[in-house]
Amino acid sequence: MRRVLVIGCPGAGKSTFARKLRDVTGLPLYYLDMLWHKPDRTTVTREEFDIRLQMILEQDEWIIDGNFARTLPMRLAYCDTVFFLDFPTGVCLEGVERRIGTKHEDMPWVEHEFDEEFRQYIIDFPTERRPQMVAALEDAAARHGVRVRTLHARAELETELGDMR
Template sequence: MKRVLVIGCPGSGKSTFSSKFSKESNIPVIHLDSFYWKPGWVSCTDQEFDEILRDLLLQETYIMDGNYSRTLEFRTFFADTVFFFDYSRYLCLYRVIKRRILNHGKTREYMGKDCVETIDYKFIKSVWNFKKNQRMQIMNALDKYKENKDIVIFRKQKEVNNFLKNFSK
């Protein structure tokens, strides 16, 4: 395991898992949100983000956390392992709301500089509709690579906890 992708619905625990797994594996973590978002929630252009990704993907080892579905197949090509957090919308929505409350007025550790925690209807709607709008695209992309990539699909938090516990043994 040298080049790892961690993908899934917002609120599924991708960043938390990536940081914990990085500590256990000694593989550096890349939180894509910290590269994509400029101060004040200004996004990179597609061209800027693609250039950043090209440089990041050439690193020898990494755990890359983030969806960014437009670039998923490109990133999967470089990865040897993919972890997909396929959790219920209820759990993800609960975690997104909890995160917003707990980080009120703050910028999360894994986020771009000066991107104070926020939530709006559009974001809530994207979490709620993640399975309907993005899951099939992810599953199709992963299916193309199942023969030559390690693909792990987590459907419950217990599976993640067991993976981390067994990995550290």
């Protein structure tokens, strides 16, 4: 396990798990949100994002936290392991609500409210985003031998980390 993706619905705990995984493995951690967003809540260009991401992908070791569906096939071509946090919608909504008002290293600003559009994205995730994600993971496992660990509960995250210690 040298090149790891951590993906799943917003609020599932991807960034928290990725940080703990970094602490256990010593692998460098990169957050896609930090590559894409600027502190003033604007974004870099798609070209700049792709260049920065490609530079990370070409490194020997990394953990990349985040979804960004457009770049998932590119990231799957480079990774050897994926942790897919496939949690119930309610758990994800609670996860986002819990982090409102708190500074995190994976975002360049502090969220002060739960944006309704973002809430709807999470509600729609199981039907709008998850099927494509699952199909891409199945393809990567079959074609490239990518190891996919699908986790369905927070307790499984701790078990996974414990098994690595």
